[in-house]
Amino acid sequence: MFEYAPAPESRSVVDLKPSYGLFIDGKFVDPADGSSFKSINPASEEVLAEVAEGGAQDVDRAVRAARKAYEKVWGPMPGRDRAKYLFRIARIIQERSRELAVLESLDNGKPIRESRDVDLPLVAAHFFYYAGWADKLEYAGFGRRPTSQQSGTSPQPLGVAAQVIPWNFPLLMLAWKIAPALAAGNTVVLKPAETTPLTALLFAEICQQADLPAGVVNIVTGAGETGRALIEHDGVDKVAFTGSTDVGRAIARAVAGSRKKLTLELGGKAANIVFDDAPVDQAVEGIVNGIFFNQGHVCCAGSRLLIQESVAEQVLESLKRRMAQLRLGDPLDKNTDIGAINSAAQLSRIRELTEAGAAEGAQQWSPPCELPDRGFWFAPTIFTGVTQAHRIAREEIFGPVLSVLTFRTPAEAVEKANNTPYGLSAGIWTEKGSRILWMADRLRAGVVWANTFNKFDPTSPFGGYKESGYGREGGRHGLEAYLNV
Amino acid sequence: MTATATSARSDLSELGRSETALRTFLHGLPGVDQVGAEQRAAQLGTRSIKTTAKAEAIDLAIRMVDLTTLEGADTPGKVRALAAKALRPDPADPSCPHVGAVCVYPAMVPYVAEVLRGSAVHLASVATSFPSGQAPLEIKLADTRAAVEAGADEIDMVINRGAFLAGRYSEVYDEIVATKHACGDAHLKVILETGELATYDNVRRASWLAMLAGGDFIKTSTGKVPVAATLPVTLVMLEAVRDFRAATGRQVGVKPAGGIKTTKDAIKYLVMVNETVGPDWLHPDWFRFGASSLLNDLLMQRTKLTTGVYAGPDYFTLD
Numbered sequence A: 001m002f003e004y005a006p007a008p009e010s011r012s013v014v015d016l017k018p019s020y021g022l023f024i025d026g027k028f029v030d031p032a033d034g035s036s037f038k039s040i041n042p043a044s045e046e047v048l049a050e051v052a053e054g055g056a057q058d059v060d061r062a063v064r065a066a067r068k069a070y071e072k073v074w075g076p077m078p079g080r081d082r083a084k085y086l087f088r089i090a091r092i093i094q095e096r097s098r099e100l101a102v103l104e105s106l107d108n109g110k111p112i113r114e115s116r117d118v119d120l121p122l123v124a125a126h127f128f129y130y131a132g133w134a135d136k137l138e139y140a141g142f143g144r145r146p147t148s149q150q151s152g153t154s155p156q157p158l159g160v161a162a163q164v165i166p167w168n169f170p171l172l173m174l175a176w177k178i179a180p181a182l183a184a185g186n187t188v189v190l191k192p193a194e195t196t197p198l199t200a201l202l203f204a205e206i207c208q209q210a211d212l213p214a215g216v217v218n219i220v221t222g223a224g225e226t227g228r229a230l231i232e233h234d235g236v237d238k239v240a241f242t243g244s245t246d247v248g249r250a251i252a253r254a255v256a257g258s259r260k261k262l263t264l265e266l267g268g269k270a271a272n273i274v275f276d277d278a279p280v281d282q283a284v285e286g287i288v289n290g291i292f293f294n295q296g297h298v299c300c301a302g303s304r305l306l307i308q309e310s311v312a313e314q315v316l317e318s319l320k321r322r323m324a325q326l327r328l329g330d331p332l333d334k335n336t337d338i339g340a341i342n343s344a345a346q347l348s349r350i351r352e353l354t355e356a357g358a359a360e361g362a363q364q365w366s367p368p369c370e371l372p373d374r375g376f377w378f379a380p381t382i383f384t385g386v387t388q389a390h391r392i393a394r395e396e397i398f399g400p401v402l403s404v405l406t407f408r409t410p411a412e413a414v415e416k417a418n419n420t421p422y423g424l425s426a427g428i429w430t431e432k433g434s435r436i437l438w439m440a441d442r443l444r445a446g447v448v449w450a451n452t453f454n455k456f457d458p459t460s461p462f463g464g465y466k467e468s469g470y471g472r473e474g475g476r477h478g479l480e481a482y483l484n485v
Numbered sequence B: 001m002t003a004t005a006t007s008a009r010s011d012l013s014e015l016g017r018s019e020t021a022l023r024t025f026l027h028g029l030p031g032v033d034q035v036g037a038e039q040r041a042a043q044l045g046t047r048s049i050k051t052t053a054k055a056e057a058i059d060l061a062i063r064m065v066d067l068t069t070l071e072g073a074d075t076p077g078k079v080r081a082l083a084a085k086a087l088r089p090d091p092a093d094p095s096c097p098h099v100g101a102v103c104v105y106p107a108m109v110p111y112v113a114e115v116l117r118g119s120a121v122h123l124a125s126v127a128t129s130f131p132s133g134q135a136p137l138e139i140k141l142a143d144t145r146a147a148v149e150a151g152a153d154e155i156d157m158v159i160n161r162g163a164f165l166a167g168r169y170s171e172v173y174d175e176i177v178a179t180k181h182a183c184g185d186a187h188l189k190v191i192l193e194t195g196e197l198a199t200y201d202n203v204r205r206a207s208w209l210a211m212l213a214g215g216d217f218i219k220t221s222t223g224k225v226p227v228a229a230t231l232p233v234t235l236v237m238l239e240a241v242r243d244f245r246a247a248t249g250r251q252v253g254v255k256p257a258g259g260i261k262t263t264k265d266a267i268k269y270l271v272m273v274n275e276t277v278g279p280d281w282l283h284p285d286w287f288r289f290g291a292s293s294l295l296n297d298l299l300m301q302r303t304k305l306t307t308g309v310y311a312g313p314d315y316f317t318l319d
Helices: A056-074 A079-095 A098-109 A113-133 A170-184 A198-209 A222-232 A245-255 A280-296 A309-323 A344-360 A410-418 A433-442 B002-017 B018-025 B035-045 B051-064 B076-087 B106-116 B135-148 B161-165 B169-183 B200-212 B232-249 B264-275 B294-306
Strands: A022-024 A027-029 A036-041 A046-052 A160-164 A187-191 A217-218 A240-241 A261-264 A271-274 A304-308 A362-367 A381-384 A401-407 A425-429 A447-450 B067-068 B101-104 B122-126 B154-158 B187-191 B217-219 B252-254 B290-292
Touching: A022 A056, A022 A198, A027 A410, A036 A098, A036 B051, A036 B076, A046 A198, A046 B200, A056 A187, A056 A217, A056 A222, A056 B200, A079 A170, A079 A198, A079 B135, A098 A113, A098 A170, A098 A198, A113 A170, A113 A280, A160 A170, A170 A187, A170 A198, A170 A240, A187 A222, A198 A217, A198 A222, A222 A245, A240 A245, A245 A261, A261 B051, A271 A280, A271 A410, A271 B187, A280 A304, A280 A309, A280 A401, A280 A425, A304 A309, A304 A410, A309 A381, A344 A362, A344 A381, A344 A401, A344 B106, A362 A425, A381 B106, A401 B294, A410 A433, A425 A433, A433 A447, A447 B294, B002 B018, B002 B169, B002 B200, B018 B169, B018 B200, B035 B232, B035 B264, B051 B067, B067 B076, B076 B101, B076 B106, B101 B154, B106 B122, B106 B135, B122 B187, B135 B154, B135 B169, B169 B187, B169 B200, B200 B217, B200 B232, B217 B232, B232 B252, B232 B264, B264 B294, B290 B294
Parallel strands: A160 A187, A160 A240, A187 A217, A240 A261, A271 A304, A271 A425, A304 A401, A381 A401, A425 A447, B067 B101, B067 B290, B101 B122, B122 B154, B154 B187, B187 B217, B217 B252
Antiparallel strands: A022 A027, A022 A217, A036 A046, A362 A381
């Protein structure tokens, strides 16, 4: 046997303060009513830091600061100068990427391999990419506006953006939100998720380090009520939300009839479709990456595996063999593949749905897998014998749980893949190029991956069909959500 | 399940009898997606092997080295020195294991045999008009028999890449069968020369072809063309031996050769073996490194782990 010795990434690179205030108008300030909450490490349940809980008064302060910065500094600033700040932020993120990756793994529970090799490179790439757009907005395809002396012919920003992000990719979702908003000339008030606020607060320090003008970026930490106060605030021109479909619906209702522009990136129940001529070994990697990447806490996760019935047995055998190699444990160990579930609440949701899956008659399987005593953990799991009628085939589990279904023909694969209220992503595995194109035309999903899965790039737009939301983030398309066009 | 496996086994042994059957089988193997295979190999390369795991890996890697010299300038003196090093890689440390084998040209086999006699180090010889394989079959077989008679117990043959790329699979198959026969009791390693096969689909097909024809090992490269062993090529070959054992019950070894120079590289290969085919292959009987300069780097890292300091290159023998 070849046992890998522990290879923990050092925590000492992160300098955590015992408590954090709200980042408003360029400074860390105490919340008006002094309340706070604790952010814990989901792998050990140890308290990492105490974080201020923003109330309505704090949100108001933040929005006012953002408004002032928008009107006096950031809005009138030429795009090439905004670009300088964004490039500077991108470079500082790269320089401090180890620190950010370790903190992300501590606060979120994701393996350091992923925060180091996926999250952080993408975060920096998003800032670099949108920095490049800041002085080229008139070429983004949304037209020019009549020349004015002050700001040329570029399309105009919207104003103050209220942004609420989830806990699954805390810093990456921050980058997806803040980079295009700032490039287009908006200022932002961002609320990170209550279980993962720490990298956003470190990002606030990076804004200070980059000398970003006060008020351009404001970070107000807190839970649902803080988010509601932010979204409902009168001074906000734009709302961007990534999270669950239920909350997304409530937000859409809240902003209906107002001037606020809205983009929503919500849940998913993506089909990962494997044909009989697929490159099997790579398809198995893609299935594993599709559902076990980031413990399955991925809105575009390939959580429904559709296998052509004629190769189902063979693919499942390979998949099980591969799953037995997954290493679950300390997120800071460089050899860990599967980290901790982000919170007790999410763990109980995963348990509830898997229990429903077993109760409804699907067969549950996990490789032998020892779970640590403390913290929130769930073994990588597949369900076979799943039908379209099962809850685990319809509801988003948002955990390391895969539902396996079979199909006979390409048309049946399309029908089953589309038979969901969601439509965020899909995957196709086949060696036949013409079939990939035929399928991609018919799949009602915002992203269709062919012979790969969970691939992200700042140049590529991302977003949903149906109840997975509307608007696109990333690429040239991602600018539209932050421009008055 | 057992019944299917048994019938699959007998079916596979029939394949070599017909060009059509062989072609249909080889072209019916699942494809390899290049991007995905390279991504998986790169991901395995990020494993962090430290402390005790590193020490174990280094000793295992030393035992897996086929210490190789394949130069026109090889002389009896040169190969004797190499064989002596194979037996005792680190003269300063008797706990250091010996390597897996010494690998030389057939003409050099007698000199190496003298040194290795009575030891557990194997004697491998390239044969079959290495490295191009572009000679008449009779000459290749004579080459093989000569090497075995001179004392080689492992033969590294090259496949006929020209025939393979032209789609004449039976010809390649028959040559391997004939060479295996000429080997007698000697183990046969079949060199695919993956750098010339170019695609991973070809690597998978050539791997199966070599195994079906009776090869005991499949080996990536001669080391004589610009592209030698790579991690993704080795991954595809490991998947092939894994699937072949599942289908036939026979285990075949894998030998990446050429371009593996550092301990870090060697450990990446061992991680790949561990996570692709498992511990059954983590043994010099089933996995080898064809290398020359790798050994000194392994020794240097080994000394660093045992003493805590790096010794200079002058402390390791050059042969």
